[in-house]
Amino acid sequence: MKPAGTAEDSGIRVVKMKKGPFLNRLQANPGCNLRVCILASGSKGNAVFVSGTAASILIDAGLSGIEIERRLKSRGLDPKDLDAILVSHEHSDHIQGVGVLSRRYKLPVYISTKTQNAAASQLGNLHDLKTIECGSTFVINDLAIHPFSISHDAADPCGFTIHQNSTKIGIATDLGIATAMVKEHLKECALLILEANHDEEMLINGPYPWPIKQRIKSRTGHLSNAASKILLKELQHDCLKHVMLAHLSETNNTPQKAAHEVGQALTRCKAHLHIASQNTCGALLHLK
Ligand SMILES: [Zn+2]
Ligand SMILES: [Zn+2]
Numbered sequence: 001m002k003p004a005g006t007a008e009d010s011g012i013r014v015v016k017m018k019k020g021p022f023l024n025r026l027q028a029n030p031g032c033n034l035r036v037c038i039l040a041s042g043s044k045g046n047a048v049f050v051s052g053t054a055a056s057i058l059i060d061a062g063l064s065g066i067e068i069e070r071r072l073k074s075r076g077l078d079p080k081d082l083d084a085i086l087v088s089h090e091h092s093d094h095i096q097g098v099g100v101l102s103r104r105y106k107l108p109v110y111i112s113t114k115t116q117n118a119a120a121s122q123l124g125n126l127h128d129l130k131t132i133e134c135g136s137t138f139v140i141n142d143l144a145i146h147p148f149s150i151s152h153d154a155a156d157p158c159g160f161t162i163h164q165n166s167t168k169i170g171i172a173t174d175l176g177i178a179t180a181m182v183k184e185h186l187k188e189c190a191l192l193i194l195e196a197n198h199d200e201e202m203l204i205n206g207p208y209p210w211p212i213k214q215r216i217k218s219r220t221g222h223l224s225n226a227a228s229k230i231l232l233k234e235l236q237h238d239c240l241k242h243v244m245l246a247h248l249s250e251t252n253n254t255p256q257k258a259a260h261e262v263g264q265a266l267t268r269c270k271a272h273l274h275i276a277s278q279n280t281c282g283a284l285l286h287l288k
Contacts, residue, residue, distance in 0.1 A: 033052065033053065033164050033165060033167050033287055033288055034050065034051070034052060034162075034164050034167055034169060034190075034191075034286075034287040035049075035050070035051045035284055035285065035286055035287070036048065036049070036050050036169060036191055036193075036242075036244075036284075036285045036287065037049040037075055037077070037281065037282055037283065037284040037285065038193065038244055038246060038274075038276040038277075038281075038282040039058075039063070039068060039071040039072065039281050039282070040062070040063050040067075040071065040276075040277075040278060040279075040281070041173070041246040041247055041248070041276035041277065041278060041282075042093070042247055042248060042249070042250060042276075042277075042278035043093050043247070043249065043250070043278075044063075044093060044250075044278055045062040045063035045067075045093050045096060045278070046060045046062040046093055046094050046173065046246075046247065047059070047060050047061050047062055047063060047068055047071075047097070048060065048171060048193065049072065049075075049077060049284075050143070050162055050169070052141065052142040052143045052164040053142050053164070054141035054142040055083045055084070055140045055141035055142055055143045056077070056081050056082050056083055057082065057083055057084045057085065057086060057140060057143065057145075058082060058084075058085045058086070058101070059085075059086045059088065059160060059171055060085075060086070060087060060088050060094040060095070060098075061085050061094075061095065061096070061097040061098045061101050062091075062092065062093040062094040062095060062096050062097065063096060063097050064096060064097050064100075065097040065100035065101045065104060067097070068097050068101060071281040074281050075281060075283075075284045076284070077284070079101070079104075079105055080105060082101075082105055082107055083107070083108075083140055083141065084107055084108050084109070084110055084130075084140050085098055085101060085102060085107050085108075085109050085110070086109075086110045086111075086132075086145065086147075086160065087109060087110065087111040087115055087116075087119070088157060088158055088159070088160070088171075088173075088174065089115055089152060089154035089155070089156070089157035089158070089174060090115050090118040090119035090122070090154055090155060091154060091174070092122060094174075095119050095122055095123060096122075098119075098123055098126075099122070099123040099124040099125070099126060102123075102126045102127045102128075103124075103125065103126070103127055105127075106127045106128075107127055107128075108126075108127065108128035108129070108130050109123070109126045109127075109128070109129055109130065110130045110132045110138065110140075110145075111129065111130070111131070111132060112131065112132055112133060112134065112147070112155075112156045112158070113131055113156075114155040114156035115154070115155050115156050115157075116129065116131075117155065118154070118155040118156075132147055133147070134147050134148055134149040134156065134158050135147070135148065135149075142164055142165075143162055143163070143164055144162070144163040144164070145160055145161070145162050145163075146160065146161045146162075146163075146185070147159070147160050148160070148161070148181060148182070148185045149181065150172060150174065150175040150179075150182060151175055151176045151177050151179055151182075151219055151220050152174045152175050152176060152220050152221070153176075153215065153218075153220040153221065154174075157174060157175075159171055159172035159173075159175070159182065159185065159186075161185055161186070161189065167190050167287055168188060168189045168190060169189050169190060169191040169192070169193075169287070170185065170186040170189040170191075170192050170193070171192075171193040172185075172186060172192075172193070172194060172195065173193065173194070173195040173223075173246045173247040174195065174222065174247060175195060175222070175223055176217075176218050176219040176220045176221040176222065176223070177219045177223075177227070178223065178227065178230075178231040182231075183231065183234055183235065186231075186235050187235065187237075188237060188239070189235070189240065190239060190240065190241050190242070190287055191240075191241060191242040191243075191244070191285065191287055192232070192235060192240065192242070192243050192244070193244045193246050193276070194223070194228055194231065194232060194243065194244070194245060194246065194262075195222060195223040195228060195245075195246055195247045196223065196224075196225050196228040196245040196246070196247070196248060196253070196258040196261075196262050197216065197221075197222035197223055197224060197225075197247050197248065197249050197252070197253065198216060198222060198224050198225065198248075198249045198252035198253045199224070199225050199252060199253050199254070199257045199258075199261070200217075200224050200225070200226055202249075202251075202252045202253060202254075202257070203216060203217065203224070203249075203252040206251055206252050207251065208251065208252070216249075216252070222247065222249075225253065225257060225258050225261040225262055226261065228245065228258075228261075228262045228265075229261055229262045229264060229265045230265070231265075232262055232265035232266065233265040233267070236265065236266055236267070236268050236269045236271065237268075237269060238268075238269055239269075240269045240271045241271055241272065241287065242271055242272050242274060242285055242287075243262075243266070243271050243272070243273050243274070244274040244275075244276050244282070245258050245259070245262055245273070245274070245275050245276060246276040247276075248275065248276070248278075250278060255275040255277075258275060259273060259275055
């Protein structure tokens with residue numbers, strides 16, 4: 001009689017998991033698929049934590065390494081359990097802590113060639129560099145990640161969708177306009193992180209010099225509350241559970257204005273609306 005086959009024999013992919021308190025918590029909660037936490041969002045620094053059952057990643061690390069560690073720990077997450085950092089583009093509010101965290105925790109950094117070239121001096125030596133390309137899906141354990149091009153004044157900026165089993169989340173901040181491609185990629189997400197950068201009137205009447213106002217309003221700048229509302233209106237569907245408004249300007253927007261204006265889009269679903277903050281870590285959301 002043949003011995004019982006291993007999981008590998010049966011074609012099931014076995015993923016080796018790191019041990020640690022974070023994994024123990026996941027195992028204690030077997031129904032959990034995806035966890036998402038916006039550690040910080042805005043022009044002074046951005047970082048999003050996402051975990052599946054077998055992988056924990058950061059999308060951008062735009063605060064100091066110490067501050068990112070502090071915010072992870074404030075939500076019971078151990079930076080030692082991270083598996084990778086993904087970089088959306090080279091602006092310093094997205095990469096400030098990437099190099100130090102990569103070296104400290106021996107983390108691979110997933111980044112496009114053009115972004116890496118543009119960011120090289122700020123990143124320094126990386127523990128491991130993994131080249132990604134907009135339009136090409138890559139896999140980190142149980143997370144399937146798809147970077148897609150967005151319109152922003154950087155070398156090769158991208159948004160991301162992340163699939164785990166049948167659940168999909170989408171992340172798009174730092175975009176001047178929501179192109180047809182952006183809309184296509186962000187369809188059917190259970191959770192969306194969308195930019196709501198500025199209130200158009202506050203920006204026009206605000207203190208910024210005119211060239212900066214022009215840059216923010218341009219097709220390669222940042223998405224206004226009004227534009228975010230139009231985008232969300234198109235993207236909403238019955239299974240959309242959470243919408244997190246992100247990259248709010250501290251000068252040209254308020255959480256109340258963003259929530260009021262963009263929230264009006266949610267006419268056909270009961271998604272929870274969250275506002276990401278620059279100074280405080282958001283809640284750790286569990287998607288099942
Ligand atoms: Zn930014
Ligand atoms: Zn940017």
